[in-house]
Amino acid sequence: xxxxxxxxxxxxxxxxxxxxxxxxxxxxxxxxxxxxxxxxxxxxxxxxxxxxxxxxxxxxxxxxxxxxxxxxxxxxxxxxxxxxxxxxxxxxxxxxxxxxxxxxxxxxxxxxxxxxxxxxxxxxxxxxxxxxxxxxxxxxxxxxxxxxxxxxxxxxxxxxxxxxxxxxxxxxxxxxxxxxxxxxxxxxxxxxxxxxxxxxxxxxxxxxxxxxxxxxxxxxxxx
Amino acid sequence: xxxxxxxxxxxxxxxxxxxxxxxxxxxxxxxxxxxxxxxxxxxxxxxxxxxxxxxxxxxxxxxxxxxxxxxxxxxxxxxxxxxxxxxxxxxxxxxxxxxxxxxxxxxxxxxxxxxxxxxxxxxxxxxxxxxxxxxxxxxxxxxxxxxxxxxxxxxxxxxxxxxxxxxxxxxxxxxxxxxxxxxxxxxxxxxxxxxxxxxxxxxxxxxxxxxxxxxxxxxxxxx
DNA sequence: TTGAAAAATGGACAATCGTCCATATTAATC
DNA sequence: GATTAATATGGACGATTGTCCATTTTTCAA
Numbered sequence: 044x045x046x047x048x049x050x051x052x053x054x055x056x057x058x059x060x061x062x063x064x065x066x067x068x069x070x071x072x073x074x075x076x077x078x079x080x081x082x083x084x085x086x087x088x089x090x091x092x093x094x095x096x097x098x099x100x101x102x103x104x105x106x107x108x109x110x111x112x113x114x115x116x117x118x119x120x121x122x123x124x125x126x127x128x129x130x131x132x133x134x135x136x137x138x139x140x141x142x143x144x145x146x147x148x149x150x151x152x153x154x155x156x157x158x159x160x161x162x163x164x165x166x167x168x169x170x171x172x173x174x175x176x177x178x179x180x181x182x183x184x185x186x187x188x189x190x191x192x193x194x195x196x197x198x199x200x201x202x203x204x205x206x207x208x209x210x211x212x213x214x215x216x217x218x219x220x221x222x223x224x225x226x227x228x229x230x231x232x233x234x235x236x237x238x239x240x241x242x243x244x245x246x247x248x249x250x251x252x253x254x255x256x257x258x259x260x261x262x263x264x265x266x
Numbered sequence: 267x268x269x270x271x272x273x274x275x276x277x278x279x280x281x282x283x284x285x286x287x288x289x290x291x292x293x294x295x296x297x298x299x300x301x302x303x304x305x306x307x308x309x310x311x312x313x314x315x316x317x318x319x320x321x322x323x324x325x326x327x328x329x330x331x332x333x334x335x336x337x338x339x340x341x342x343x344x345x346x347x348x349x350x351x352x353x354x355x356x357x358x359x360x361x362x363x364x365x366x367x368x369x370x371x372x373x374x375x376x377x378x379x380x381x382x383x384x385x386x387x388x389x390x391x392x393x394x395x396x397x398x399x400x401x402x403x404x405x406x407x408x409x410x411x412x413x414x415x416x417x418x419x420x421x422x423x424x425x426x427x428x429x430x431x432x433x434x435x436x437x438x439x440x441x442x443x444x445x446x447x448x449x450x451x452x453x454x455x456x457x458x459x460x461x462x463x464x465x466x467x468x469x470x471x472x473x474x475x476x477x478x479x480x481x482x483x484x485x486x487x488x489x
Numbered sequence: 490t491t492g493a494a495a496a497a498t499g500g501a502c503a504a505t506c507g508t509c510c511a512t513a514t515t516a517a518t519c
Numbered sequence: 520g521a522t523t524a525a526t527a528t529g530g531a532c533g534a535t536t537g538t539c540c541a542t543t544t545t546t547c548a549a
Binding site: 074154212 | 382432456457
């Protein structure tokens with residue numbers, strides 16, 4: 044069993060990271076000060092220096108944590124999917140637009156960090172690796188889809204399909220960022236599947252764009 | 267003729283706004299301080315308070331200026347386009363991905379502001395109106411395209427096409443933000459036109475995705 | 490129970506933030 | 520050219536920023 048020592052240590056580290064993410068989501072990066080962070084975490088001023096060596100390192104850790112959260116959710120979903128490329132792509136899209144992954148908090152955090160990515164090298168790096176991982180997951184799935192079709196320039200088609208799907212998902216996230224209240228997950232999925240069905244009529248149809256459960260009305264105000 | 271008084275006044279106002287945009291593009295919002303701004307503008311500290319009443323108002327004016335720049339370029343392009351919906355959409359896409367509109371500076375500025383939009387009410391408002399204007403331009407064009415086809419649920423199709431096109435453009439901008447060096451304008455256009463050709467085969471083809479001139483190699487380092 | 494090491498506290502500190510104003514400079518009018 | 524009002528200057532100001540450390544508290548081992 045891990046001692047109480049290490050247990051508290053890890054608990055406080057996490058409290059600081061969560062405090063940063065909460066603050067970024069609610070107040071934005073520019074208002075996420077050390078005072079704001081330690082107040083939310085309910086800890087003392089010196090803890091940031093003790094555990095992370097400084098505010099910048101803490102923010103970097105928060106970015107990494109957020110990124111791992113995203114992939115944790117996505118890869119968990121992916122394990123429940125089938126082995127075919129089509130099933131995996133459908134699951135990625137469904138997951139990326141699900142309430143667990145795409146919500147007010149995650150969107151606020153993600154775009155806040157990305158807006159500063161250009162200047163914070165560490166943030167940019169994770170922003171990159173996150174996108175690269177998603178890209179390779181989708182590209183891999185499309186490659187296996189295209190292989191079944193046996194068309195000539197298979198690699199190029201898979202690349203275009205990956206690029207288009209990622210761009211559409213990006214666009215939908217932006218949609219959600221700007222209008223979280225009037226965003227329609229079903230509509231977002233329908234449009235992406237229209238694109239897929241047009242490119243691969245043998246594998247995709249609009250029927251894939253139906254969410255298993257949709258009940259977002261009254262209980263949905265996470266922020 | 268306008269007096270030298272007003273002429274200088276306007277010139278200094280503009281210098282401050284440009285200084286903000288330059289700083290945001292190069293250093294990010296969090297490092298865009300009053301000291302940074304007045305140093306870039308070559309003016310004295312008090313000018314911000316004199317002309318804008320405070321830093322926040324200046325930043326808001328900069329956002330507005332940037333937004334008007336974007337539409338100025340886009341609407342100029344649109345005047346050279348034909349009257350048909352198809353031509354207007356092609357021109358909007360071409361313009362939105364052109365070097366004059368989509369470049370390192372504009373992308374840095376746009377995403378930096380958007381990352382803070384959630385917290386700055388004034389910024390959010392302009393982010394909204396900018397998107398709304400573009401949306402209505404595209405929707406209008408698609409509506410006239412769909413009308414020619416005479417399909418039953420014309421309004422819904424035009425709405426989906428607009429939504430998809432906007433999402434794709436958004437995604438391409440994000441692509442450029444994350445990888446300005448390896449971004450390929452031709453590829454971006456090709457993917458969007460693949461989407462359009464699939465939805466409206468009678469009006470769009472991949473032939474629309476060819477840029478008039480492409481020479482971006484050595485001379486392209488605007489930032 | 491005692492000693493030592495790890496963890497946590499909270500205030501001191503210099504640096505920087507944005508605002509504002511007394512002063513100096515400039516341009517337009519008489 | 521003198522007067523007046525608009526424009527511009529740059530430093531003072533209090534507030535807040537992030538860092539760091541002397542001190543206290545807690546945990547584990549002897």
